[in-house]
Amino acid sequence: MFERKTRWWNDQKAREWEEWAAKNITLCPECRYDDYVAGAAKLAREASAIGLPALQGSAKQITWAEYIRAELLADAEQYLKDSWDTTRELDDAAIKARNEEVLHALGQILVQIRHEPRAAWWINHRKGDGAQLLRSIYRERHPEEMEL
Numbered sequence: 278m279f280e281r282k283t284r285w286w287n288d289q290k291a292r293e294w295e296e297w298a299a300k301n302i303t304l305c306p307e308c309r310y311d312d313y314v315a316g317a318a319k320l321a322r323e324a325s326a327i328g329l330p331a332l333q334g335s336a337k338q339i340t341w342a343e344y345i346r347a348e349l350l351a352d353a354e355q356y357l358k359d360s361w362d363t364t365r366e367l368d369d370a371a372i373k374a375r376n377e378e379v380l381h382a383l384g385q386i387l388v389q390i391r392h393e394p395r396a397a398w399w400i401n402h403r404k405g406d407g408a409q410l411l412r413s414i415y416r417e418r419h420p421e422e423m424e425l
Contacts, residue, residue, distance in 0.1 A: 317343040334396030342396035345403045352407025353387050382419070383411045390414070 281302055285291035317340040324346065325331065332339045332346070360380055367373040390410070393399065402410055 314340055320344065320347045330392055330394040332396040333394050338396035338400060342399040345399045349407045349410055350391060353411050356408035357384060357387060383415060386411055386414050
């Protein structure tokens, strides 16, 4: 059993928060953190099983980065799959060829970042989704295409 304290200056807001807390705060902070760490360990085992490297950094960095890496890679893989599906349906041969070229480059970027072992790298790239991550790295590597 644990207790969570908060202050509200409005009785109605206090009652609303109490009702919300009773439904949503089910674990003490320590138990919640333990669950978070256990989830990261599970993600690390799953990553290892598919050939991803173990992350390097402090224990807290690694725990946080496991979640970030799993989400970004899943997003990036789905983005590429959806983009390839859309490109296959294009009628304009020139646009289709250009899309295929870019998607091939994004696929190569995905292969490379999958092997990134630094937890700090994943943490630094946590903003946005997998598609944004791939596009930002593509822009870094192909600045000439971004010039107008």
